[in-house]
Amino acid sequence: MIANVYPMKILIIKLSAIGDVVQTLPALEAIKKVHPESEITWVVEEAAAGILEGHPLIDRLLISGRKTWLRLIWNPITAYQGFGGIIAFVRDLRSVRYDIAIDFQGLFKSGVVIGIARADRKIGFDRTREFSYLFLNERLPAYDIEKHALDRYLDVARYLGAQDPSPSCTLSIEQELATIRRKLASIKPSGRRLAVMNPAARWKTKLWPEPNFAELADRLIQEKNMMVIFTGSLDDRRMNERILALMKRGDAVNWAGETTLKELAALAFLSDVFITTDTGSMHLAAAAGAKVVALFGPTAPWRTGPYGPLGTVMRTGIDCSPCFQRTCENNMKCMAGITVEEVMRKLPL
Secondary structure: OOOOOOOOEEEEEOOOOHHHHHHHHHHHHHHHHHOOOOEEEEEEEHHHHHHHOOOOOOOEEEEEOHHHHHHHHOOOOOHHHHHHHHHHHHHHHOOOEEEEEEEOOOOHHHHHHHHHOEEEEEEEEOOOHHHHHHHOOEEEOOOOOOOOHHHHHHHHHHHOOOOOOOOOOOOOOHHHHHHHHHHHHOOOOOOOEEEEEEOOOOOHHHOOOHHHHHHHHHHHHHHHOEEEEEOOOHHHHHHHHHHHHHOOOOOEEEOOOOOOHHHHHHHHHHOOEEEEEOOHHHHHHHHOOOOEEEEOOOOOHHHHOOOOOOEEEEOOOOOOOOOOOOOOOOOOHHHHOOOHHHHHHHOOO
16 A cells, blocks of 8 residues: 655744844745755735745745734724635635644744644744744744844754755845846946945834935945935835935935835845845845845844845944834934944945
8 A cells, every 4th residue: 555645734934024034034945955845835924925925935825914904804894804804814724734834933923823723733932922832832942032033043944854054045036136127227327336225114213314324325426436226115215205305416216115025135136235224124135145234223233133244234332222122212322323434434345
């Protein structure tokens, strides 16, 4: 009698945010090397889904519309749509019996997903936040909070048998590279170097003063003969316009809201330097192989900084940094204290 052999089915749960999803990609590749015949499903929220769409190692992408569903549910007119979305998602999630499900998130929202999923082994770290570890039946030792997030995720791959997993990953951005090259050809003279700046961040305390970005852009144009492109989401467009208004030179453009996540990765790859606050775009640029200059204040670069040899971190290192606070009573000196001159000196150009 011949045994019924089928590919191992693996469920990865990493819902958000953009930077965290990017930093989980090396673990995905390491797990696939250990189980090359496996079929991998990834559960992700809408905001970060664009990074994973079309990824050659992901067989099925389940998109959680959690924020959309909640917004719909709170409106009596659209509540049925919200509940309908949840029901459809749960049905899709439970339509497959997984051999392994991995909670890379370690929050209650991911704990609920792995709890609902049908899986023989439900794996994650012990003592994670919001009691998400209670949904697991197989727990790794609690992780060291001071360890870089990417390395923590690789520890899960090691637990599943990966030997010396690589911290690098492959982004499927071939089509996006062609698109960005065409856009650049229409605005940038051939041979002129390119600086990309991402001024926005989700926390106010992570922001570098807008006049500093304006001065830095002016100096890059004047002293380095570079073109400058400002990036971000559509919500960041107004911030970029304020920075452009402060500039004295005109060789800068605002692409906020004009690129997909993969197109942003392609732009970062084609840039000569990518200057950014501590945000998801920083990790995307680092994964794309860009020379990243990251401005850090309230957070710890050894935990969440740009990974790899091409990353340069700028920080003042004052006593109250990192504080991990979204509000500040110290005039955000940790960020304001990073000078334009210091950034210019450390640019990898």
